[in-house]
Amino acid sequence: KIYSSPIVHQVTHKKLGFVVIINDITEVRKLEKIRSDFVANVSHELRTPLTSIRGFIETLREGAIDNVEERDKFLEIIEFEAERLTRLINDILTLSEIENLKEGFVKEDIAIDDEVNEIFYIMEKTANDKSIKLIKDLNCSGVVIKTSKDRLRQMIINLVDNGIKYTPEGGYVKVTTIDRKGDVVIEVKDSGIGISKENIPRLFERFYRVDKGRSRKLGGTGLGLAIVKHIVESMKGSISVESEVGKGTKFTIVLPKDQK
Ligand code: ADP
Numbered sequence: 001k002i003y004s005s006p007i008v009h010q011v012t013h014k015k016l017g018f019v020v021i022i023n024d025i026t027e028v029r030k031l032e033k034i035r036s037d038f039v040a041n042v043s044h045e046l047r048t049p050l051t052s053i054r055g056f057i058e059t060l061r062e063g064a065i066d067n068v069e070e071r072d073k074f075l076e077i078i079e080f081e082a083e084r085l086t087r088l089i090n091d092i093l094t095l096s097e098i099e100n101l102k103e104g105f106v107k108e109d110i111a112i113d114d115e116v117n118e119i120f121y122i123m124e125k126t127a128n129d130k131s132i133k134l135i136k137d138l139n140c141s142g143v144v145i146k147t148s149k150d151r152l153r154q155m156i157i158n159l160v161d162n163g164i165k166y167t168p169e170g171g172y173v174k175v176t177t178i179d180r181k182g183d184v185v186i187e188v189k190d191s192g193i194g195i196s197k198e199n200i201p202r203l204f205e206r207f208y209r210v211d212k213g214r215s216r217k218l219g220g221t222g223l224g225l226a227i228v229k230h231i232v233e234s235m236k237g238s239i240s241v242e243s244e245v246g247k248g249t250k251f252t253i254v255l256p257k258d259q260k
Pocket of ligand 1: 162163165166190192193194195203208209210211215216219220221222223224225226249
């Protein structure tokens, strides 16, 4: 919007010219829209598992409870959806915490390779259950960066977890760390389903999924990569993706060692 107002001489009242104020409100509008879209999305995403839970409770009440097989199957679905709901709420809270505390979060000295080793220990069972091989190639021994342990861990876990989720049985997920001058490079590569070119630009948007049904079935929240992106930004780093459908995906994070 452009506002203009004349400048008038205080004594003669002659017009001397114009002051033009260009006020760019499009950015503000855009942010407002992102926020209101997010609230609408959150409501929808919370409602989906709740609708499913209520539906299955009703079916049980209507008689399915007397059939042991059906009862167990429906209870399992209710449990799965309740767990997804919990994950969804946790992810929403995490995202809002990272956004609100872009800087000034608690930092400590983290040895990158030690952290990856711990993450492998945590993820071992999930990978084993799906016969996915976890491979590591760690080249940052002695490299320490001052950052949030929780954030760094969540960032890598989200990528490894996706690697496992979107890789068929028998595949692999590989984490590589590289010491590159002022940066630490962390790569997470999988031999999974891959992502087509047209989906890559929207990947880090909240609630964006290439295949909604598949993500839900796998218990996804659609927020994992949005969280990763926000964490990387809070650490002044960058993230990129390379992928080929049917072959696999590689996420590369570059973090400056100097994390003041
Ligand atoms: P979700 O909870 O659905 O996994 P994310 O934000 O973690 O949400 O990922 C967004 C979408 O990106 C996923 O739904 C999936 O379609 C795609 N995606 C993420 N990681 C991978 C991967 N390693 N391989 C293939 N597709 C992936």
